[in-house]
Amino acid sequence: MRPDWIAVDWGTSRLRAWAMGAEGVLAEAQSAEGMARLDEGGFEIALLRLIWPWLDEGQAVPVVICGMAGARRGWHEAPYRMLPCAPVDPQSLVPVAAEDARISVRIVPGLAQSRPADVMRGEETQIAGALAVLGDFDGVICLPGTHSKWVQVSASEVVSFRSFLTGELFALLSEQSVLRQGLVGEGWDADVFLAAVSDGMSHPQKLGSKLFALRAEGLLQDLPPASARARLSGLLIGLELVGARSYWLGQPVVLVADEGLAERYAAALAAQGVQARLLPARACTLGGLAAAIGQLTTAVSGTGRKA
Amino acid sequence: MRPDWIAVDWGTSRLRAWAMGAEGVLAEAQSAEGMARLDEGGFEIALLRLIWPWLDEGQAVPVVICGMAGARRGWHEAPYRMLPCAPVDPQSLVPVAAEDARISVRIVPGLAQSRPADVMRGEETQIAGALAVLGDFDGVICLPGTHSKWVQVSASEVVSFRSFLTGELFALLSEQSVLRQGLVGEGWDADVFLAAVSDGMSHPQKLGSKLFALRAEGLLQDLPPASARARLSGLLIGLELVGARSYWLGQPVVLVADEGLAERYAAALAAQGVQARLLPARACTLGGLAAAIGQLTTAVSGTGRKA
Known part of the structure; x- marks a missing residue:
């Protein structure tokens, strides 16, 4: 070959x-x-x-x-x-x-x-x-990840974009912070995720206390890891979505992402009435x-x- | 002895x-x-x-x-x-x-x-x-740190409190994230700090993008480390202050902290019209x-x- x-x-x-x-x-x-x-x-x-x-x-x-x-x-x-x-x-x-x-x-x-x-x-x-x-696409491309990007495209050019530290915050908090013990385990709670996205969007100023609450609920109320992980992810993606609202509101949105993240972002956006088109990240890279x-x-x- | x-x-x-x-x-x-x-x-x-x-x-x-x-x-x-x-x-x-x-x-x-x-x-x-x-104190005690606490005290009892992950976020971001290279160095920019507190309070939803902007400004505009560190600290403390507003607004506030953090929080609160009384953390522990x-x-x- x-x-x-x-x-x-x-x-x-x-x-x-x-x-x-x-x-x-x-x-x-x-x-x-x-x-x-x-x-x-x-x-x-x-x-x-x-x-x-x-x-x-x-x-x-x-x-x-x-x-x-x-x-x-x-x-x-x-x-x-x-x-x-x-x-x-x-x-x-x-x-x-x-x-x-x-x-x-x-x-x-x-x-x-x-x-x-x-x-x-x-x-x-x-x-x-x-x-x-x-092809001839005018709209917004979202590339979630370690440093998520929201990108305005028009006439085949990149017009503006904004990066968010979302994925890196998730990795630091889930692997290296006091929260990590409460996140170890399998499973994913989709309802908890969507509720947390909504919560993160509505109350971004409460992020610091909502994060510590994951720890406290783990200690006091045996919060299941599947819920804790979904809540952490939802809070951070919600924070991103409210910060990127000017990008996605009323715009055609294309999500370029691998399977897991694509599903999360698509679900979070759908809850806001945005039906994003999905393109797999690997195919886009190639x-x-x-x-x-x-x-x-x-x-x-x-x-x-x-x- | x-x-x-x-x-x-x-x-x-x-x-x-x-x-x-x-x-x-x-x-x-x-x-x-x-x-x-x-x-x-x-x-x-x-x-x-x-x-x-x-x-x-x-x-x-x-x-x-x-x-x-x-x-x-x-x-x-x-x-x-x-x-x-x-x-x-x-x-x-x-x-x-x-x-x-x-x-x-x-x-x-x-x-x-x-x-x-x-x-x-x-x-x-x-x-x-x-x-x-x-002595006979009714009001709020703030204990900044890895997991900052805002505590409502009345009739010698703790009535309610709220924890914020502020200090741990600062440590993770300044020591282990993509931002760390831009934060290495000496110095502190007090004006940048206060501007960032105000910014973090006014626009908590932009935290994720403001964090990544520290990296981008470091790459594109040679943002000095003293400014980057002050901005990171200010954004996170601003996020905490807006989340804890119901605690400090219109209340007598006592800050229990070591010197460096006490100064930062006192300055941030003073900019909100709150004159906090300072008590050193070590003396309070003893x-x-x-x-x-x-x-x-x-x-x-x-x-x-x-x-």
Whole structure:
């Protein structure tokens, strides 16, 4: 197997790669060598460790990377592109000099907004992938996750966006805070989740006390872990939804997310009367990277479109 | 030196002990052997490691402990006392069987409230110490910290209280989140702090995005760490103040805190027109433990007051 190109999503905590052929994904691989684990010299080695079975001597295979490999502390800094702009511009891919001659590496730069200050790395590629499916879409794309993004798109350009620390707060609180003991276990209480979303939206000022109440109810009233986890998630997603209201209110909303988060956000939005269209995150990442490499090919042949 | 008694504050992360005589503190010692580091069998050893220089053979010296030693995972569970009640009741101290005959150990139980569910361990002792100074006080005591407490006191009893996860959120975000790199450094920007308190109070629903903005401004606009830290603290304290508004609005407020936090909370409250009276946390802890042991002596001699 020799792929036409290799797609790479380099997150803070994970590295994912796909061997791509004319028919799509030929093979995939992943490791825990995310950006946080690596220093500058370690990126190429971590990548080769994952993709070496797909390489052979001869012509270099194109590798297109989105995510944190382009951060200041990444493999090679790919400076942010400023809004408004197309989510991905093939002519702005940043080439990286790899030591191994079997790969030809390019990084997709992230996007930045100056007022209010905001940044993304990786989501711009998913947005491009979503737009490849959605076509002529004017509306809002929500990308929930560690740093959830709400993105206003118009005329194929990203117009504005806002990030929320929701997923990171959930991880810190559920894994490292005093609440963690009360959250260990299986199950999920969907009713508790929706009630907490509503509560978080209605009373964002009570977040600090509602969080401690999870601990107190665990001690005094044996709050089941399935309820505690659903309540924690609901409070934080509710806080995000009320903060992002200007994005989703009265707008067509597309959710780009993996299964679990997509369901939670879709249910929370449905309770607000918003029927979001779901697109799987992985497919959007691959679609966006494909768009980048496809446009690159076009651009090289002299017919690149204006970004 | 042989102390009349030994005062102990056993927190989650620290253990503090004071050798007490007729004139007050004779000596003090502390270690990092907080509850989180110990299992059941380790408490007595950790305590003896700290206080052995103050012990000798003969009559056992009374040791009074407040804090997490009385938790379910502590040395010996001291069940919560339910509100409304006096903050400390000498007749409810829980004796612990120590193996070492040179100490006679009692634990001050924490307080619990059923609606809304809430708990405290350690603060009840500081409240008792504060009331020993304040005398006949009707009003609100604020104890900022890892789990800040706002406490309504009337007729020498704790009537209601509410805990906020403020300090723990600050620690998690400043030490373990994506924001931490932008917070490393010296200095404090008092103006930025007060602006952030006001912002956090006015727009609690924007917390998630304001937190991520600290990261984005660090990347795009070189936000100084002194400003970032002050803003993070201000946003979280602002969120607490707006959530606790029903406690402090139009009430006499007493702040029981160590120097740094006391200054921040006093400044934040002053900006809301509330002139809080400050009492140092350590003195309140010692005063509350003294009240517990003093009342115990009285109670034993048959004139204990009704709790």
